[in-house]
Every structure is written in structure tokens, then in C-alpha cells.
Amino acid sequence: MIIELGHFALALSLAVALIQSSVPLIGAARGNVAWMNVARQAAVLQFVLIAFAFATLIHAYVTSDFSVVGVYQNSHSAKPLIYKISGVWGNHEGSLVLWVTILAVFGALVAVLGRNLPPALRARTLAVQGMISLGFIAFILFTSNPFTRLFPTPEEGNGLNPILQDPGLAVHPPMLYFGYVGFSMAFSFAVAALIEGRVDAAWARWVRPWTLAAWLSLTLGIGLGSWWAYYTLGWGGWWMWDPVENASFLPWLTGTALLHSAIVVEKREALKSWTILLAIVTFSMSLLGTFLVRSGVLTSVHAFASDPTRGIFILMLLGIAIGGSLTLYAIRAPQMDGGGIFAPISREGGLLINNLLLTTACATVFLGTLYPLITETLAGGRISVGEPYFNAVFIPLMVPLFLLMGIGPLLAWKRGDLGGALTRLKVAAGISVGAAAVTMLVAGFALADIGGAFGIAMAAWLGASTLIEWGERVKFGRSGSWSRIVNLPRAAYGMTIAHFGMAVLIFGVSGASAWKTESIQVQAPGETVQIAGYGLTFKGVEELPVDNYTAERATIEVKRGDNIVAVLHPERRTYVQPPTQTTFSSIHTTYASDLLTTLGEAEGENGAYVTRFYHEPLVPFLWYGILLMFFGGIVSLTDRRHRVGAPRRAPASAAMPVPAAAE
Amino acid sequence: MTRKRRRLYFVLLGLLGLGAGTALVLTAFQDNIVFFFSPTDIAAKPVCAQRCTIGGLVAAGSLMKEGQNVSFDVTDTVETVSVKYVGIIPDLFREGQGVVVEGRMNSGVFMASNVLAKHDENYMPPEVADALKKSGRWKEGEPLPAATKSN
Numbered sequence: 001m002i003i004e005l006g007h008f009a010l011a012l013s014l015a016v017a018l019i020q021s022s023v024p025l026i027g028a029a030r031g032n033v034a035w036m037n038v039a040r041q042a043a044v045l046q047f048v049l050i051a052f053a054f055a056t057l058i059h060a061y062v063t064s065d066f067s068v069v070g071v072y073q074n075s076h077s078a079k080p081l082i083y084k085i086s087g088v089w090g091n092h093e094g095s096l097v098l099w100v101t102i103l104a105v106f107g108a109l110v111a112v113l114g115r116n117l118p119p120a121l122r123a124r125t126l127a128v129q130g131m132i133s134l135g136f137i138a139f140i141l142f143t144s145n146p147f148t149r150l151f152p153t154p155e156e157g158n159g160l161n162p163i164l165q166d167p168g169l170a171v172h173p174p175m176l177y178f179g180y181v182g183f184s185m186a187f188s189f190a191v192a193a194l195i196e197g198r199v200d201a202a203w204a205r206w207v208r209p210w211t212l213a214a215w216l217s218l219t220l221g222i223g224l225g226s227w228w229a230y231y232t233l234g235w236g237g238w239w240m241w242d243p244v245e246n247a248s249f250l251p252w253l254t255g256t257a258l259l260h261s262a263i264v265v266e267k268r269e270a271l272k273s274w275t276i277l278l279a280i281v282t283f284s285m286s287l288l289g290t291f292l293v294r295s296g297v298l299t300s301v302h303a304f305a306s307d308p309t310r311g312i313f314i315l316m317l318l319g320i321a322i323g324g325s326l327t328l329y330a331i332r333a334p335q336m337d338g339g340g341i342f343a344p345i346s347r348e349g350g351l352l353i354n355n356l357l358l359t360t361a362c363a364t365v366f367l368g369t370l371y372p373l374i375t376e377t378l379a380g381g382r383i384s385v386g387e388p389y390f391n392a393v394f395i396p397l398m399v400p401l402f403l404l405m406g407i408g409p410l411l412a413w414k415r416g417d418l419g420g421a422l423t424r425l426k427v428a429a430g431i432s433v434g435a436a437a438v439t440m441l442v443a444g445f446a447l448a449d450i451g452g453a454f455g456i457a458m459a460a461w462l463g464a465s466t467l468i469e470w471g472e473r474v475k476f477g478r479s480g481s482w483s484r485i486v487n488l489p490r491a492a493y494g495m496t497i498a499h500f501g502m503a504v505l506i507f508g509v510s511g512a513s514a515w516k517t518e519s520i521q522v523q524a525p526g527e528t529v530q531i532a533g534y535g536l537t538f539k540g541v542e543e544l545p546v547d548n549y550t551a552e553r554a555t556i557e558v559k560r561g562d563n564i565v566a567v568l569h570p571e572r573r574t575y576v577q578p579p580t581q582t583t584f585s586s587i588h589t590t591y592a593s594d595l596l597t598t599l600g601e602a603e604g605e606n607g608a609y610v611t612r613f614y615h616e617p618l619v620p621f622l623w624y625g626i627l628l629m630f631f632g633g634i635v636s637l638t639d640r641r642h643r644v645g646a647p648r649r650a651p652a653s654a655a656m657p658v659p660a661a662a663e
Numbered sequence: 664m665t666r667k668r669r670r671l672y673f674v675l676l677g678l679l680g681l682g683a684g685t686a687l688v689l690t691a692f693q694d695n696i697v698f699f700f701s702p703t704d705i706a707a708k709p710v711c712a713q714r715c716t717i718g719g720l721v722a723a724g725s726l727m728k729e730g731q732n733v734s735f736d737v738t739d740t741v742e743t744v745s746v747k748y749v750g751i752i753p754d755l756f757r758e759g760q761g762v763v764v765e766g767r768m769n770s771g772v773f774m775a776s777n778v779l780a781k782h783d784e785n786y787m788p789p790e791v792a793d794a795l796k797k798s799g800r801w802k803e804g805e806p807l808p809a810a811t812k813s814n
Contacts, residue, residue, distance in 0.1 A: 344672050356676060360684040367688055371696075382699035384716065389695035393687045520751050581755070600751065610751050 003068055006056025007147035010097075013049035013104075014137045016042050020107075020130030024123035028195075036119050039126035040111040046133060047108035054088075054101040057146055061088050067153040070094060070146045076159035078548040078576075086170035087160045093146035095173060099290065100136045102174075102181040103129065106210075110185070117206060124192035125185075132184055135317045143313050162549065162575040162582045168228035175221030176248055180286035182214020183255055187283035190276045191325055194332040199272040204265035207279070209637060211262060215255050216633030222248050223626035231585050236518065236596045236614035238622060241390040246369040247289035253362035254282040257355040264348050268340040268413060271352065273333040278355070280329060284322045285362070291318060292369075346416040350408030357401040364393040402458050402506065405499060406465030410472065424472065428464035435460035443515075455510025463503035470496045494636025501628025504621050511593075511618025518615070524608040528559075532615035534595055535559040540607055541599070549575040551584075554599045554609065558588055570599040570611075593617040697765070706742040711768045717744060718763040726758055737762060737773070748775040 020042035027035025060068045061084050064077040074091045075084055089098040107129045114122050140146070189207045193199045225245065230238040239245065258278040264271045291314045342348040368385045375383055406428060410421040436457035443449035470476075473492065474484040519531045523538035530536075539555040551571045558566040568586035575582070588595040593616060600610025698715045705717060717737055725736035733748045735758075746764055756762060756778065766775035 341666060341669060344669075344676075352673070353676070356680040360680045364684055364688050368691075371692075384697045384699060385692075386695065386697060389691045392691035392695060393684075396687055397684070522751070 002056050003060050003065065003147050003149070006053040007145070009049045009056075010053040010137060010147070011141060013046050013053070013100075014134065014141060016046045016049065017130050017134040017137055020046060021127050021134050022130075024127045024130075025195075028120040028123045028127075031120075033119060036123035039123045039130070042130065043104075043107040043111040043126050046130075047104040050097075050101050050104040050137075054097055057094060057097055058085060058088055061085060064157065066155070066157050067149050067151070068146075069148045069150045072150055072154050072157045074160050075157045076548065077156060079160065079165070080547065082167070082170055083160055083165045086164075086173075089173050089177075090160050090164050093140070093144045095177075096136065096140050096144055097146055098174065099177055099181060100133060100140065102177050103133055103136065103184060106181060106185055107133065114206075121189075121192055121196060121203075121206075124195050125188045128188035128191045129184065132188070132321070135320070139313055139317065159548070159575065159578045161578065162573065162580050163232065166228060166232055168224050168231075172221055172224040172228060175217050175224060177221075179214050179218025179221050179248075179255075180251060180289060182210060182217055183251055183258075183279075183283045183286045185210035185214065186258060186279040187325070190279035191328065193276060194325075194328050197332055197335055199265065199276060199336060201266050201269055204262045204275070205641070208259070208262050208266065211255065211259050211279075212633055212637050215252075215259050216630050216637070218248065218252050218255060219626060219633065220630045222252060223623065223630070226626075227623060230619070231587060231596070232582065236516065236585075236616055238512065238619065241365075241368075241387050243369050244293050246365055247292040250362055250366055250369075251282050251285035251289055253358050253365070254278055254285055257358040257362075258282050260351045261355050264351050268342065268348055270340045270342060270348055271355075273329075273336050274355070276333065277329060278359075280322070280325045281359075284318070284325075285366075287314075287318050287321060291315065340414070342413070343415045345411065345418050347408065347411045347413045349416070350404055350411050353404055354401065354408065357397055357404075361394060361397045361401075364397065365390065368393065399458065402462050402502075405502070406462050409469045409495070409499070410465075424468060425465050428461055428468055431464040432457045432461035449514060452510050452514025455506060455514065459503045459507035459510060462506065463500055466496055466499040466503060489641070490639040491636045491641060494632045494634075494639065496632070497635055498629045498632030501625045501630075501632055503625075504628055505625025508618045508621030508623075508625055512616055512622065515617045516614065519613045521611060522603045522608050523611045524606055529611070529613065531613050532595070532617075533560060534565075534615070536597070536611075536613055538609070538611055541602075541609060546573075549573040552599065554597075554611070556586070556597055556611070558595065566595075568595075568597050570597045572599050572601075589620060591620050594619050702737055702739045702742040702744045705744050705768065705773075709768070711773075714765070714767050716763055716765045717746075717773060718761070719744075721756065721758050721760060721762050723758045737764060744773050745771070746773045746775050748778055750778075752778050 020039060024036050024039035024042075027033070027038065057070075059065075060071050061075050062081065064071065064075060064084070066072040066075075070091060070093050071087075074094070075087045079087070088094040107126060110117075110122065110126060110129070114125075117125075186207050189203065189210070193203055222245075225248065226238045229240070229245075230236065258275065261271050261275045261278055265275050340348075368389050371385050372383050406425060407418070407421050410416075410424060411418070436453045439453040439456045440449060443453065470492075474481050474488055476485075517532050519529055521529055523529065525538055525540040528535050528537040535558070537557040537559065539557055541552050541554045544551045544553050551573050553569050553571050556568045556570065557564055558568060566588040568588055570586040571584040573582050573584055574580075583598050583600075585596050585598040587597070594614075596614040596616055598612045600612060602609055698711070700710055700715055700717050702717065702719050704710060711717070719737040719739040722736035722738045722743060725734075727734045731749050731751065733750070733752055734746065735748075736743045736745055738744075746766070748764075748766075763779045764773065764775045765777040765779070766773055768774075
């Protein structure tokens, strides 16, 4: 009964979305305040209805109601509670309900927090949100209904794919979706601005917090996915340019570009139509990400949800959303005024090059991800584009980006002094060269280490120049610097932390790519293998029955010299329902490098097993870097100027042809 | 600086970015695209002298191990290719189940550099599914055909 109520609520929300996407638009066009205000009520109502539908679905999973097809297929009564809940979005139908739930959350937030938004802009933004919502709810109701019943009711469910039963992956999809859907806000604001035909600094100030919130969720979501792959897939890799990973990375690249170009619009009223375009492209990439993952069109290790008919529906949605918004853009963009003039060498110029490099990088990743799909459709042959392509294309684009990332923040708005900036960065260049030299010295001047040393030099350059920029800003060491440190806006601190986080990330990536060592062998009990100065002794395997799986648990003694530094227990888990095996690695970390061990299959009769050992130098810095970037985003978001609704339109542009809202 | 001049700079900058991107993509594509073949393709014409992937089912009873030297046959139930590999095969590698192998052909034998097994019971690599469908031995939704060595 409850599940039918949920279904009914979702159907009702479709009707509400229909109203939300039409009435406020007409109201805004005619200047009718009452009609415009329908948007806010509709957005809140939609949130209530969809949240209720989502709650009934969670209820069905938690109480293991196997009369619901989705629960039967994806859940099991013996599963821990957290995985019963995460099972809701561990499948196609449920994940879409999560998608629209988050969309409704954002819509309601605009309705509630956006009191200071001009009524027409708010009405149009919410109307565009309503259209997105309309498309997705229709998609759920007509092609992927999670509320379908099953008769007769099965006794027990099939269980969630064990590889997905992991705390990292329980929160990974919601974070990712918060990012994807968050960019819908930027999109809706952009389309609303196109309809209004006006973009100004105030507009950018309203868009930035939403973009920032989406960006930091996506950053953390991608990081969590990477971390999960690292410790569960059992080969010590953290990024493999898999199409599903790329799908989440594409909107991150353009979203990062958007975050920066919106600053230019806010501070200098330049790059307006470019920013609008970026907002459209970023959300298109988010939609594409949903499409790529959910239709299963690409060869991928994540291919757990596939149904081409749904793909066609999403393709239509994509066509309408992207085609429609781009058409509107083509009509309206030329009418927008150009805004402030700036010299090529200036803060704006730097941010523009940042945008250029990020979007080019996005385009190359996009091409590499979709190329197999294109050739398969057109020529019929199957090809794969792997890691070497992405490394060959992506890294050369990132090198100038990181170089400029050090210089850009030191340039003044409008007209910058490149010579002056470079002079101030002499120290950073010195540190960078020094870091490379020290790296080569430690590594023993081998030709193979040049790549790693170069990466570390990059990281040192970026880290040092970020700190120098902060030091310049607060006039560090001069009188009054303490009060400047305290009074520096949080947005500035956010930038410094996030940029520094990027430097830490580069440090981690360089080390992990250049000096990873691995050792795969068959080990009999008592045998020792040497890797990276550690001696790993295989002590044998015991079988342990746990809740819903049986574990083969190895004991591996890790010695450094004569001292035992750790005893590791990598596992292989055999699940009862569904009958699947997963590996569970065990990691000894020094917080600067990891020693990752995984257990393979038994070999022969004498208790010997395949064991895999990976020494992963600097990998922890990857996670530190991502956390710093996330934290930087949070700090920036708490800046007073970013608080939603706080800014008002400048008086000069306040002459709206629309009367103020009644409240 | 005039608006026109500025626009010219930006257009040039954009073209430069686009050009650099295209150049990178083209060179990378030249070296790094890997073609996929089914055992039938391999039998039909001499392909894959450099590097490619093949996929199909591991023929039952074909797996031989001698220390780290492994050999097995990959079949799409019409044609069969012998594969040699040095190393430890992945956990989920089973006779009669799907496999994707990277490597190159050398005098009629596929020298594998990497063996990828499917990652759970129900998952069939799309390439393998296609190869099987093309050979007419398997349709979507049916149980997997039995892979036999004699076939």
C-alpha cells in the first residue's frame, strides 16, 4: 500500500512539474506576480511529493518488501541496514529517483532561500528546473518504474552486487548526483538569463554558490569513486580512464571552467556569453554522464545497468535539453553586450586561458570516451581507446594549466604585469627546480624517473606560488599582517586551499604513476617476498563465515629489516546471494605511501595462494589533495558574499520592468 | 586596445587551443587505438600483427598451466584461437566463461600481454556478446552456450 502511495506521489509531482514549467514562464513574460509566485509553491510541493516517493522506496528496501520488483532484484534480508538503504540507488530505477529527489531539493532551496532574487529571474529559473524535472519524472514513470509489484511475492531477494556493498560506494552515487544535479542550477539560471536577455554581475553572484556547491560535491564524489576502485578492485589503480569515470570527469572539467569564468562575470562583467555557454555545456555533460552510465552503451567494468530502450529516451531528453538551450543561446547571445575590456595579460586573460585549456581537455576526453561508440555505429568495427591515449592527450594540456595556475592569481584585473608576477615567483621557480633535483638525487638519476621528477617539480611550483600569492595578499611579515590574515575574505582562503590541494594532488599522482612497484606470485605458507624494502611473509589462509558471505582471510606479516611493522589480512569474499566473489585488499600505510596486498585464488594442494603486492608511493597525497580541494570549496562557500540571496542587484540595473514580489 | 583587436586575439588564442588539441588527439589516436577481433575475424584474415584485443569464451578443457606459462583457447563457438600467456591469470578466469585478451598474433598463436576476465557471474563483456551473436550461437537473454573444444 505504502509503495502505491509513493507511486501516486511521483505521478502527482509530474503534474506539478508541468505547472511549474509553464505557468511561471507565462507570468514572467506578462509581469503577473501571482503567476510567477506559482513557481515557488510548485517547487516546494514538488519537493514534498518526490521526497515522500523516495521515502516509500527506502521503506520498501529497509523492510525487505520483496513484492516490489526492484527490492527483489537488488536487496536481500540478510544485508546490513546501510546496504539496504544504498541498495535503493544501486540500480537504474532507484538511482533515477535519487536524481529527481536531489533536483527537487535544489528547486526547493531556490524557492526558500532565493527571496532576494528578482521575481522574474526566480520564476524563470524555477520553470527551467521544472522542465528538467518533468523530463526525468516522465522517464521514470514511463520506462523505469521502481514501484512495480511482483506476484507471487518471492521469499528472498537476489541481493545487491557485492562489489557495490562498500561504505565508499554507498555515498559515492549521492555525492556524484549532487554534483550533476547541482549544475542544473547553473543551467537553469543561464537559460533564465537568456530568456531575460540579460547577464550582469549580480547574476554571476547568484550562480556562483550553486556552481561551487555542485563542484565540491562532484570533486568529493569522483574522489570517493577513485578511492573505492583503489582499495576494492584489487590491483592498486586509482584512475583508469574508464568511460564511467570519464563520464563524471567531463562535467568536472567544464564545471571547474565555469566556476572560474563566473568570477570574471562577477568582477568585470566580461565573458558573459561564454559563461552562459559553459553553464549549458556543463549540465549537458552531467546529463551525458547519467546517460553513459545508465544506458550501459559503453564497455565498462561498471556495466551493471543496461537497457538500450531507456537509452533512446535519455537521448531524446538530451536532444531536447541540449538542442533547445543551444538554439536559445544562438538566438539570444549576440544581443548581449560585450562587457569590460581587458588586456590579454590580466587576471581575466589568465582565467580565459584556464577556460580554454579545461574545455580543450574536456573535448579530448569526450572524444576518446565516445570514439569507440562512434566507430561502432558508423563503421561497425569495435575498437577501444585506452589509458595511453588519455595520458598522451591530457597531460600535455595540464602542464601549461598548472604553470599558469601559479601565475594567474598574481596578475591584476584588467591589465596585469607579467614581469612583476614572474619576479615575485622566482622563489617558487627555485623551489620547483630544487624539488626536481632532490627527486632525481633520491631516485638515482635514472632516465625513467624524469617524468616523476617533472610532476613533482610541477606540484612544488604550484604549491609554492599559491603560498606566495597568499603571502603577497596579506603582506606577510609586515606590520598589520596578522589583521590582514584574519580579515582576508573566506573566498580568497578557499581559492588558496583548493589550489594548494591541487598541488598536493599532483604530487600524489606523480609519485603514484612514476614509482609504483608490484609483485604478483604464488606463495606457499611461510614464503617471503621482497618489495620496496619490505619483506612480506605469507602465513596461510583461514575461512571465516560472516553475515552474508564467507571470507578466505590471509595473514601476511610485513617486515622492514627485522621488525614486524604490520600484519595484513587481505580477503576474498564469496557471497551467498548473489553468488559472487570479491577481493578485499589490506593496506599498510605510512601516510606517505601505501603497501597494498590482495589475495588471489588457491594454487595446488599445499595451501599456496596467488598473492599480489603493490607498493604505492605518495598515493595518500591524492586523497589529501582531494580533501583539501573539497575543504577549500566549503570555506569559499561560507563566505558572506556567497550566501544565497545575500546579494542584491546593483541599483543601476534595478530598473526591472517587473513589480517587486508581494513579500 | 580596441574591442576588435581584442576579439582577434581571443579568436587566435581559441584557434591555437583547438589546433593543439586536435594535433594531440590525432597523434594519440594513431598510436593508441586498439582494435577488437573475434576468433572468426582472426581466422578469416591475417590481422593483429601489432596489437589488438580478442574476446570470446575460454574453450572447456583447453587451459594448461606450467608455472607461469599459461595457454588456453578462445572460441566464439565457430572458430578458435590458441592463446599463450606468461603470468598469473586473473581470479575470475574460468573455462567456459567469457574472456578478453590483449596482445598480438605471432605465427598463428595469440601472444597475450594481458588477460581480462569478466568481473561477476552474469557479466558478459559486450565485445564477447557481440562476437557470439555474430557467430549466430547466442541470443540476448538465452543461457550461455557451452564452449567445447571440438567445436
